[in-house]
Structures are given as C-alpha cells and as structure tokens.
Amino acid sequence: MTDSVVSLQEFLDELRLIENELPSMLETVHETIDLDRVHVHFLGRQSGRFRLVSAWLGRLPQADKPRAGAELNRVKSAVESVLASKSGELATAPASARDDLTLPARHRWLGAKHPVTIVLEEIEAIFRELGFTVALGPEVEREWYNFGALNFPPNHPAMDLHDTLYLEDDVLLRTHTSPVQVRTLQAHTPPIRILAPGNVYRRDFFDASHAPMFTQLEGLAVDEGITFVDFKATLAHFADRFFGRTKTRFRPSYFPFTEPSAEMDVECRNCGGAGCVVCKSTGWMEIMGCGMVHPSVIEAAGHDSERYTGWAFGMGPGRVAMLRYGIPDIRILYDSDVRFLEQFAE
Amino acid sequence: MNASYAWLKSFVPFPHSPAELRDLLTARAATVDDVVPLRADLETIVVGLVVEAAAHPDSDHLHVTKVDAGTGELLDVVCGAPNVRAGSKYPFAGVGTTLPGGLTLERRKIRGQWSNGMLCSARELQLGDEHDGILELDTDAAPGTPFLHAYPAGDTRLVIDVLPNRPDLLSHVGVAREIAAATRLPMSRELPVALTASVPAAVRVAARGTTGGVSVRLDDAAGCPRYMGVVIRGVRVAPSPAWLTDRLVAVGSRAINNIVDVTNYVMHESGQPMHAFDVAKLAGPALVIRRARDGETIVTLDGVSRALRTDTTVIADAEHAQAIAGVMGGSTSEVSDATTDLLLEVAHFDPASVRRARVALGLATDASYRFERYVDIENAAHVLERTAQLIVALAGGRIDGEPVDVYPDPRAPRHVPLRVARVERLLGVAVAARDIKELLTAVGFAFAAGDGVALEVTVPAWRSDVIGEIDLIEEVARLRGYESFPDDLRPFRVGTSPDAPRASLERAVRTRLVAAGLLETRSMPFVAGADEGFVRVANPLAANEGYLRREVLDTLARRAEYNLARMQRNVRLFEIGATFAPSGSAMPVEEVHVAALVMGARRPPHFTEQSPPAFDAWDAKALAEELLDAMRIADASLVPGDGDVLWNVRRAGEHIGGVSRVTLDAPVWAAPAFGIEIRLAAVDSSPVAPAGAHAPAATSAAPTRAAIAYRALPTTPSSEIDVALLVPSNLPAAMVEETIRAAAGGLLESLVVVDEYHGDGVPAGFRSIAWRLTFRDPARTLQSKEIAGRREKILRTLEKEHNVRQRSS
Numbered sequence A: 001m002t003d004s005v006v007s008l009q010e011f012l013d014e015l016r017l018i019e020n021e022l023p024s025m026l027e028t029v030h031e032t033i034d035l036d037r038v039h040v041h042f043l044g045r046q047s048g049r050f051r052l053v054s055a056w057l058g059r060l061p062q063a064d065k066p067r068a069g070a071e072l073n074r075v076k077s078a079v080e081s082v083l084a085s086k087s088g089e090l091a092t093a094p095a096s097a098r099d100d101l102t103l104p105a106r107h108r109w110l111g112a113k114h115p116v117t118i119v120l121e122e123i124e125a126i127f128r129e130l131g132f133t134v135a136l137g138p139e140v141e142r143e144w145y146n147f148g149a150l151n152f153p154p155n156h157p158a159m160d161l162h163d164t165l166y167l168e169d170d171v172l173l174r175t176h177t178s179p180v181q182v183r184t185l186q187a188h189t190p191p192i193r194i195l196a197p198g199n200v201y202r203r204d205f206f207d208a209s210h211a212p213m214f215t216q217l218e219g220l221a222v223d224e225g226i227t228f229v230d231f232k233a234t235l236a237h238f239a240d241r242f243f244g245r246t247k248t249r250f251r252p253s254y255f256p257f258t259e260p261s262a263e264m265d266v267e268c269r270n271c272g273g274a275g276c277v278v279c280k281s282t283g284w285m286e287i288m289g290c291g292m293v294h295p296s297v298i299e300a301a302g303h304d305s306e307r308y309t310g311w312a313f314g315m316g317p318g319r320v321a322m323l324r325y326g327i328p329d330i331r332i333l334y335d336s337d338v339r340f341l342e343q344f345a346e
Numbered sequence B: 001m002n003a004s005y006a007w008l009k010s011f012v013p014f015p016h017s018p019a020e021l022r023d024l025l026t027a028r029a030a031t032v033d034d035v036v037p038l039r040a041d042l043e044t045i046v047v048g049l050v051v052e053a054a055a056h057p058d059s060d061h062l063h064v065t066k067v068d069a070g071t072g073e074l075l076d077v078v079c080g081a082p083n084v085r086a087g088s089k090y091p092f093a094g095v096g097t098t099l100p101g102g103l104t105l106e107r108r109k110i111r112g113q114w115s116n117g118m119l120c121s122a123r124e125l126q127l128g129d130e131h132d133g134i135l136e137l138d139t140d141a142a143p144g145t146p147f148l149h150a151y152p153a154g155d156t157r158l159v160i161d162v163l164p165n166r167p168d169l170l171s172h173v174g175v176a177r178e179i180a181a182a183t184r185l186p187m188s189r190e191l192p193v194a195l196t197a198s199v200p201a202a203v204r205v206a207a208r209g210t211t212g213g214v215s216v217r218l219d220d221a222a223g224c225p226r227y228m229g230v231v232i233r234g235v236r237v238a239p240s241p242a243w244l245t246d247r248l249v250a251v252g253s254r255a256i257n258n259i260v261d262v263t264n265y266v267m268h269e270s271g272q273p274m275h276a277f278d279v280a281k282l283a284g285p286a287l288v289i290r291r292a293r294d295g296e297t298i299v300t301l302d303g304v305s306r307a308l309r310t311d312t313t314v315i316a317d318a319e320h321a322q323a324i325a326g327v328m329g330g331s332t333s334e335v336s337d338a339t340t341d342l343l344l345e346v347a348h349f350d351p352a353s354v355r356r357a358r359v360a361l362g363l364a365t366d367a368s369y370r371f372e373r374y375v376d377i378e379n380a381a382h383v384l385e386r387t388a389q390l391i392v393a394l395a396g397g398r399i400d401g402e403p404v405d406v407y408p409d410p411r412a413p414r415h416v417p418l419r420v421a422r423v424e425r426l427l428g429v430a431v432a433a434r435d436i437k438e439l440l441t442a443v444g445f446a447f448a449a450g451d452g453v454a455l456e457v458t459v460p461a462w463r464s465d466v467i468g469e470i471d472l473i474e475e476v477a478r479l480r481g482y483e484s485f486p487d488d489l490r491p492f493r494v495g496t497s498p499d500a501p502r503a504s505l506e507r508a509v510r511t512r513l514v515a516a517g518l519l520e521t522r523s524m525p526f527v528a529g530a531d532e533g534f535v536r537v538a539n540p541l542a543a544n545e546g547y548l549r550r551e552v553l554d555t556l557a558r559r560a561e562y563n564l565a566r567m568q569r570n571v572r573l574f575e576i577g578a579t580f581a582p583s584g585s586a587m588p589v590e591e592v593h594v595a596a597l598v599m600g601a602r603r604p605p606h607f608t609e610q611s612p613p614a615f616d617a618w619d620a621k622a623l624a625e626e627l628l629d630a631m632r633i634a635d636a637s638l639v640p641g642d643g644d645v646l647w648n649v650r651r652a653g654e655h656i657g658g659v660s661r662v663t664l665d666a667p668v669w670a671a672p673a674f675g676i677e678i679r680l681a682a683v684d685s686s687p688v689a690p691a692g693a694h695a696p697a698a699t700s701a702a703p704t705r706a707a708i709a710y711r712a713l714p715t716t717p718s719s720e721i722d723v724a725l726l727v728p729s730n731l732p733a734a735m736v737e738e739t740i741r742a743a744a745g746g747l748l749e750s751l752v753v754v755d756e757y758h759g760d761g762v763p764a765g766f767r768s769i770a771w772r773l774t775f776r777d778p779a780r781t782l783q784s785k786e787i788a789g790r791r792e793k794i795l796r797t798l799e800k801e802h803n804v805r806q807r808s809s
Helices: A008-027 A032-043 A049-059 A062-092 A115-129 A157-161 A179-187 A228-243 A295-300 A317-325 A338-344 B005-011 B018-028 B172-183 B242-250 B258-270 B351-361 B366-373 B377-395 B420-427 B433-441 B469-480 B501-515 B552-565 B617-630 B733-744 B784-802
Strands: A140-142 A166-168 A171-173 A192-201 A213-224 A248-252 A258-267 A284-293 A308-315 B002-004 B031-037 B046-055 B063-068 B074-079 B089-093 B108-110 B113-115 B156-161 B203-205 B208-211 B214-218 B226-233 B274-278 B286-291 B297-299 B305-307 B313-316 B321-324 B342-348 B404-406 B414-419 B454-459 B571-581 B589-599 B636-640 B645-651 B654-662 B673-682 B719-728 B748-757 B766-775
Touching: A008 A032, A008 A049, A008 A062, A032 A049, A032 A062, A049 A062, A115 A192, A115 A213, A115 A228, A115 A317, A179 A192, A179 A213, A179 A295, A213 A228, A213 A317, A228 A248, A228 A258, A228 A284, A228 A308, A228 B420, A248 B018, A258 A308, A258 B469, A284 A295, A295 A308, A308 A317, A338 B571, B002 B005, B002 B172, B002 B242, B005 B018, B005 B156, B005 B172, B005 B242, B018 B031, B018 B156, B018 B172, B046 B074, B074 B113, B172 B258, B203 B208, B208 B226, B208 B404, B214 B226, B214 B404, B226 B377, B242 B258, B258 B274, B258 B366, B258 B377, B274 B321, B286 B342, B297 B321, B342 B377, B351 B366, B414 B420, B414 B469, B420 B433, B420 B469, B433 B454, B433 B469, B501 B571, B501 B589, B501 B617, B501 B673, B552 B571, B552 B589, B552 B654, B552 B673, B589 B617, B589 B654, B617 B636, B617 B645, B617 B654, B617 B673, B719 B733, B719 B784, B733 B748, B733 B766, B733 B784, B766 B784
Parallel strands: B203 B404, B214 B286
Antiparallel strands: A140 A171, A166 A171, A192 A213, A213 A308, A248 A258, A258 A284, A284 A308, B002 B156, B031 B156, B046 B063, B046 B089, B063 B074, B108 B113, B208 B214, B226 B342, B226 B404, B274 B342, B286 B313, B297 B305, B313 B321, B414 B454, B571 B589, B589 B673, B636 B645, B645 B654, B654 B673, B719 B766, B748 B766
C-alpha cells in the first residue's frame, strides 16, 4: 500500500477480509494462550489488523469517511464480541473430556539430602561467615591422634567416656573428630579456623539414643590473642544465628583437650526456658562441649602455647536434627526408609 | 554422685531451695542432672489456714473448722486435735489425697458434721512420732502452697554428674566446699552425735608396724602408697540410728549394720572408702598388703569366688587374701553380728592399679570408682579418727592403742606458679591478683607471699587434677562464674588453611545425585565380612558386624532390603562414605566412595501410563557417567564387565568403580536393583608430622575438580546426516563409533545413536544401528557436497576396517 488515496471500496474490501479471517483463526484456539494470540492479531495496539486499517481512514476522500468509520466500528465490535464470548467459554469449560485439568500432575522423584547433612550445611554456612574453612581427616586413626596428642592421660577414667572400637593395638576407629584438630595444627600455621565434620565411633549399643557410629562436628580456632571471651562470644553468636535469638549458658565441664572446659546450653526448644519434661525442668538444652584449647594440644602439634591460644567445640548434628525435626529415635536416622528421607527434600 | 540436700545444708547454712542449689552447683562446680524429692508421697499435701474453729455440737473433743486451702472456697473440716486454732496454718490433706500410710481421704460425716479432708499431725505424715496434736506451721506461705515448699519435710537427692577430673566432688565435704565458696558462707562438719572417744596419734612407719596386736606389713607400696589401720575391741554390732540410715537412704545406699553403715557414711562424707576386718577371723593376726600370688583366689563379699591376677594388690592375713585392694573385701573376715573386735582400714590405693584390677575382675564398686579417680592421700588420718570415734559412739568398744600409719613416701605439697598477666591473656578479662587469691583460697588453695605479677600457689592435696598453670586459670574462670565473662564478638583473623579438596568434591556429587532424585543415607560401615579381604574390628559390638565395609554398596544393599521389608519397592539411595581395605600393615587403606542404588519405578505413578518404566541398566550407566561428570573426570571409560558387573569404570588403567546388578534378599515382586560405586578420594591417614612437631604447607595431592571451560556458541549452521549400519552382533558399537570419529575428521560435532534394531530385513548375526552425525565448521557454512564426501569416506573406512555396510532400506 502506498501513501496514495484509498477508495471506499478498497477500505470495505479490507474490512471484509479481516472479518473472514476470524472463523479460521478461531479454529486454532484451544486454550487461553491461543486466544491471546488471536486477540493480538486483530486488536494489537502496535500492528493489529484494526490498528493498521484505521490508519487508512485519513487517506479516504472526505465524503466517504463517515461511512467508512461506521463500518470499521461495526466490524471491530463484532470481532471483539466473538473473542469475548470465546474467552468466557474457555474459562468455564474444560477444552474436552480428555483434558480434565483437575487431574494430578506427572511428577519426578524428589531427591533429598540426609537431615544430618542439612544441619551440617546450615552450621557450616554460619561459621563460614566467621572465617572458618572445612578440614577432614581419616576415620581410622592411631591412638596418638585420638588420645595421646589430645592430652588423655593413659589408663585414666577419662578414657571411660570414650568406649573405643579397636582394629589393632594402637589402631582404632576415631572416637571423636578432635584428631582433625591435631592434624590441622600440624599441617598449618595459625590463624587457623576450621570446621571438621565427620563420622565417629563409640562402642555403644544401638538403641533409641545411642549409635556406635554418628556424625560429629568439630570447630577449632587458634591464633595469637584468642581468649575465653572470644570463645564464648563466637559460640553464643552461632547459637543466636542457628536457633534464632536465644539465651546461652556455659557451665563447667571436663575434656582432657580443653581447659577451661564447658558445655554450652541453649534455652529449651520445647518450653522456651520455662522448664518441661524434655529439659528435665531446667529450661536448658545441652548443645555442645567446648573450651579453650589445652596448651598441651598446641604443643603436641609443634606450636608455642605461649604464643598461640584458641578454642574448640564438638557437637552432634544428629542430635540437633532430632531436636529440630522432632525425631524421637536415633535409629530412624540410620534406617534409610525412603518415606523418611523423602520428607527432607528441599 | 548422689548428694543429700539436708546433709549439705548441715555443713553450710545456705538459703537455696533444692532447685536453686542445682543451678548454683551446675554453674560453678558440676552439673546436677536430677533433683529427686525423697518424700514424693507428700507432694499432694498443701498448707491450710484455719479461718474459724468452733466446738463440735455433738462432741466434747472435736472441732468444726473452716479451712482455706487455696481452692477459692472455705472447706468444712472436722478436727480432733486439741491445738487447732483459728488463724494458724497446718498441713492439709484434701479429699482424694492419699496419706503416707496409704489411706485415701473421702468426704464423710463425723458425728453428723461433713468433713472435707484432714489437718495432719507429724505422725500422720510420717515425719515423726508426735501425735499429741496437728503440726502447726510457722510459715508465710499462702494457703494452697505445697506443704513441701513450706516445711523441711523429707530430704532431696541431688544427682551430680562428677567428671573424672574432680574426684574431690565425690563427697559431701567436697560439694559443700564449693557451695561455701560460691555463697561466701562458713562451712562446718556437724554430726548429729557427739564424738567423745579419743584416738591416739598414729605411729608412722615405712613398711611394717603393729596396731592393737595386729601386725601390718606393706609389701606393695606401688599399689598402696599409704595404709592406716586401727583396732577397736568390744563393739556391739546392731542396727544404726535413724539419722544415719536416713542419710544413707538419701544417697541411694542401703543400711546394713552400725559398723558397715559408719564406714559408708564417712565415705559419702569425705570421699574415702574404708573396710573393716573381723580381727578374730584374721590369721596371725596379721595384715600384709602385697600382690596376689599366682593362682590365688578370694571369695568376695558378694559370695563370688574370684581368681586373682598377679598384678592385683590384695590385703591378706598371714595366709590368704582377705580383700582386693580398693575394690571389695572378702567374705571370710567380713564383719558379722558376732563380731566384737575389728580392724578399720583407711588406705590410699594407686588409681591405675585399682583401675586395672576393676577391669580385670569386671567388678565395679563405690570404692573402686573413687580410688580409680584419686582419694585424698593426706586426709587418711582425719578420716580414720572420725570413723573410729563414730563407731565407738554408735557401737561402743574401745580403741586399742595407737593406729598404724604405713606411709613410706609422704606426698610433697604441690606448688604451681601462676602469672597474673597470663590469666588475662587467656580469659580476655583482667582479674586482679587480690581477686585471684580470694577466689582460689575459698576452695583450699594457699599462696606464698608474692609480688602480684607471679603468684606461687599451693594446691590442696584433694585436687589431684591441678597440675599446671592452665588448671589454675580454669579455676579462676569457674569460680568467678563463666557467666561473668562478656559475650562481645571481638575482631578476629580469618583462617588460612584451605578447604579440604574432598569437601567440595563431596558437595558437587551430592548436589548432582539429589538433583537426579536420589535420597542420601548416612549408614554405619559395619558388615558381616570375612577374615579374607576385610578389615576386622577387634572388639565388635555384634558378631555379624565384625568387619568394615569395602564398598558402600554393601551397606546400601542392606538399606534397600530394609525398605523392601517395609513394602517400599521404589528405592533410590546414595551415600558418600568411607571404605576400608586391608593393607598388609596395621593401618587399613581408607577411601571415600560415592555409591548409589536404584530399583523400581523411574518416576511416581501417573494416570497417563499404566506403570512408569522401571530403572534399568541404562539408568545406572547414566548415573555413573553423571557422577564422573560432576567429579569433572573426562578421561574415564565404562568397560563392559562380567557376571553381575555391567561396567567397570576405568581411568588411566586403574579401576575406580563400577556399575552392577545388585543381588538382594528380596521378595518376588521386587524389581531388579542396580548399583553404582565410584571412588571419590583416597584418605591419607599417615601422620602429618612426628609427635610434638609440625610440617606446614605440603601442597595437598588430594583431587580437586577441574574448572569448567567456556566454549563459544556456534554462529554457523550445522549439517546432520543419519547412517544406518548393519553391525555384526559381536562388534561393539564403541569400536564402530571410534572408526566413524576417525574418518569423519575434525568437523564432526556430535555422534549419537538414534536407533538399534533387530528383526525383519536384518540378517542373522547382525543388528542395525543408526547414528546421527552432526558436522559444523565454526567459520563457514558447510556445503552439501562436502558432507556427502565425508559420508562416502566414513562408509568406505567402515567397510574396509570392520566389513560394516550401510543397511539398504
């Protein structure tokens, strides 16, 4: 089409052409999305058929304009009303009996991390913000890494707290992740801030609250000038982040490889600190054992304990997972029932 | 350690309730695990206020009262006690309450007047014999308050978790010392009876001596660094008085007779276990502290005959072992009702020796528990005097001469230097020398004159755990209270040790498998195993878990069976875990593997299909390839295997994993199971450096994942051709592909199998495989005759090398 004059007949022919396109285009409409396409074709603001044809009005002889305009409006409103009624039809009725859209979708199996992994990763994320990296070590260890370097006195009742599975004399399944403290201190120079997740073993019979293997998470910070205040503050900060704002309580405890030693409690998650059966009316829940690294551990790894100080903790993410998800029996974590594991899809 | 609240309170006049005392001890000394009221039978009794008291209309001794028991209404109660007065408070048992005697109260009429409960006398509550009237309470407690909160009725047991470093807390004196220090109250050692007998000063000897006609010889000073004895003659063995048996019951001990009970009592008071021998039963009469002889046996107090090892210390008479040192006495010389003359033993046995004997005999007692942890060697003389006095006070008799004290090598006091500046460097808060002295003195430490910079601290003999400066700093922190240190997060330096490479590898693999719809397990590595090829646990928990797994699939298979047993047929599990293989040396070869097991439906059921397709070998192969991809291993190949092994995963000539059919103990309806196992990383369990040394900055040889390399997207069109070939059944498709790639040249972008077909039109011994070849030149558009030329070349080469021809359509 040139910019020349348009005759009334040409204009009316174009309108008829548009009107005749409608039925065949409607045949392609099965869903709302198809209707949208047709709507744009006819009534689009940029290049819809009516938008283009109405541009011709200005090129008609002056006398023909009223008739042409009236005809344009008639055809346009006819198309609009057909599209509107089609739209209503689509909204209220299924397109056909075969496509009952209330039927269920076709899913894939969901994968999931183990709940203990989920807890580990969440704790790891908080400590990463505090400058920690991840360290790993072997599960089979020598006595020196598991006990000797960690200041366990030989033939002492402290050993009773670690009922040990042995492979050979001097070779054992580690009873805690603390050997990774020693390995890391031997392999690196402070500042050291590590988290060491891993499996540990105890000669405990498998029951509702004990397992002969469980996951532990160790933390260690060693540098010049680290104090008991840093220790308390960092762990209290962690508890705040992990549990939501919470009070913490540090009480005296004993581990051969930390001194001063402590247990950290948070307000009972069940009663909020008021006292209940879960917390034996104390209002507190034990979360981790911790303390300042014993100077003899720093010396055992070949560093000067006068120069370097530090703190460490060990906690059981399995126990935390049980608390958080309300899992009543530790064995459920090991059973690996797919119906249990599926619940932790993220 | 069970402690009696009343006993502690008799030593220190603290105002704390049992729950408050629990919190105080937990904060300052040792965690109190439990608080057990021993008169739980009085828990339903409340404080009742008599508002009105009038004479009963039909009785000359009964009263009709109105009682406020906190219920919001006044109760009519008939009371027969002469001392009932309006305005006074008494213990009140309402309707439905069961009294200690077993009587449950009901609403009833007494001489025509309703009575809704009972005001109680001391005897009715089993609080004494007083029954002349009801128990008037001198209390501010509101009506309805539990009686036990308003009246010191019954004792409360505190169950204290005493850790191995604090044997001094295994006694009421030790716990009371901590309470006195924390409350700044004085401490005494009150007893309910007066001690009047005088005990002569003991005679100290190095190896042998005599007391009361009994000779005592110490042959094993290593097993028994100190042995004290005293003879008491003419005792009358009888039951103990109530105050003593009450206290023993409160700590969970059983009353036997006054002699045994006194030794138990003083043990719970002081922490020192003791033993009493019947002098009449001792051959000699003599006691010899020596090692057990080869083949020697003893019948212990529990009636069991026990064979002794020659490294066990015994207390023998002139002929036989009469007690296992620090563990248990023998039945021959046991104190009986007929005993009149006894020898009281107060000894210090070597902790490690007692521990060895206890483990060897499998016999743990209150005594062995304490001796293993250390009993204050300097306290023996005091304990001997007090126990002898208490025996004479309760059982009569007289002390026969000077006690003997065999103490060849007396303990020297321990002095530990403490730098005031070091306290601040470790605790982060300055503590003045004066405050340090005050805190430590309160629990028995002593100070030589010091300059305020370095202190010289003398450790009390009962604190075997305090050896170095750090132990004193812990004492300062503990006694000051951990809660007194601020929780300010102060500046810190970030760690400089890099992430373990294996950690990121595990994360990548886990993410990939979770995205593939698999479920992570974290199971134990114990398997049934066999001596050959498996690492054995020397002291396993169960015979069928005596070995460590070589493959993670081994444990995943058991987990799959667990699911099948619970009718879960669609199993898709994975685990990232350690495996262990014998190495020929004591340390096994430890590796971390990733394994997956899939069986059953590939996706959940849906109405659009009859049943979803089941996992098959191709799914398993895909998982293996995806794992290798997640690990960024490009140079591994899956080589067809034999039997249940479908593919071996090989890399640089090394076996790094496999894909297999997994045989399960499975019901008939179970689908076939497929397993994938791939080695993620070797674990280095060798020492990093010798003890006491460090060896920094050896770069880790552990695997790291290669970085992703970006490839520019194509700007030129590709050309595709399909070729359908007749491939002999025994010619692997991979070999054909290799030939196609070689002949196609560098412009071949991809090569994909689109069809495999047997049947009509395909001769026997052959199959038809169709490949789609995609060519692209990144710089220009390929011309159709170039493609045709390559096609010809490929077909010619295939015919020449493998005698493979195109399938004629």
